[in-house]
Each structure stands twice: as structure tokens, then as C-alpha cells.
Amino acid sequence: MKKIASFTINHLALKRGIFLSRTDKTPGGDTISTFDIRMSEPNRQPPIDGATLHTIEHLAATYLRNHPEWSSRIVYWGPMGCRTGNYLLLSGNYTSLQILPLIKETMEFISTFNGEIPGATPRDCGNYSYMNLDNARLEAQRYINEVLSNPTEENLNYPQ
Numbered sequence: 001m002k003k004i005a006s007f008t009i010n011h012l013a014l015k016r017g018i019f020l021s022r023t024d025k026t027p028g029g030d031t032i033s034t035f036d037i038r039m040s041e042p043n044r045q046p047p048i049d050g051a052t053l054h055t056i057e058h059l060a061a062t063y064l065r066n067h068p069e070w071s072s073r074i075v076y077w078g079p080m081g082c083r084t085g086n087y088l089l090l091s092g093n094y095t096s097l098q099i100l101p102l103i104k105e106t107m108e109f110i111s112t113f114n115g116e117i118p119g120a121t122p123r124d125c126g127n128y129s130y131m132n133l134d135n136a137r138l139e140a141q142r143y144i145n146e147v148l149s150n151p152t153e154e155n156l157n158y159p160q
Helices: 050-065 098-114 133-148
Strands: 018-027 033-039 074-079 085-091
Touching: 018 098, 033 098, 050 074, 050 085, 050 098, 050 133, 085 098, 098 133
Parallel strands: none
Antiparallel strands: 018 033, 033 085, 074 085
């Protein structure tokens, strides 16, 4: 079987950041941009705790799908199985630099969020009690401070 594109990235050299993973055309001619929102360095930093990542998923998905400018372009936000980050799929053709302000806004929302986590009820979520808001806020703030506030080429483009 042919190796999929995301398994061809050198994860030994991959830093944290925002990476355009792929751009696809739908049969109807629409463009979908898939981004790798990498919050932990693969194989060098610990993965994000599952409950923390689940909380980030609920907060980011809710924030993005309600965003006044971007909501109509949000296709999907969800965690990576390796727990080192998330995927963001957008309708349209975008670069990492173009979505940097959106990701920073999203992480700022998470880092300061107080209250009930959206969708964290038995009716709305299959594992509603698997949440860690305190750690989600800390991870989001760390990502802002260490990556999003001063991104470099290695935070916006996959390693060669």
C-alpha cells in the first residue's frame, strides 16, 4: 500500500507550529486545506493528556464554528491520534501564515475560558466527564507563548 502523505513527514525534525498538511479538490471543485496544528514536538515532548486534548477539541471546535469571519469555512477541528496536536480543515486555499491569527485567537479563547465546557454533558458527548479545563488552559497558553507569539519558518513549514 502507498504511504499516505502525513506519514512521509520527518517527525524527528518536526517542531511545534501550524503546517499546511495538504490541499485537496472535492469532486465539486471546492478546495479543502488541511492543517496540522502541532502543539507538542513528536517523539521528544510528552503527548498532550487525553482529557486535556478532549477539552481543547470541544473549546476550539465551538469557538471556530461560531467565529464571525471564519465559521462558514470551518470543515473540521479534531485531535490527532498521537495526541501531539489537532487537525483543522478549512474550505478554501490558505497558508499557515494566513491562519496564524485565527489559531492565536482560538488559543487565547481556550487559555482564558471559564465556565461550562460546551458539549460536556452526557446527552452531547460520548465521554463528557473526560475533560481537564485547567490543563487545556495551560497548554493553550504555552502554545501561544512558545510558538504562536514568535513563529519562525520551522513553525510554519514542514521540515525538508
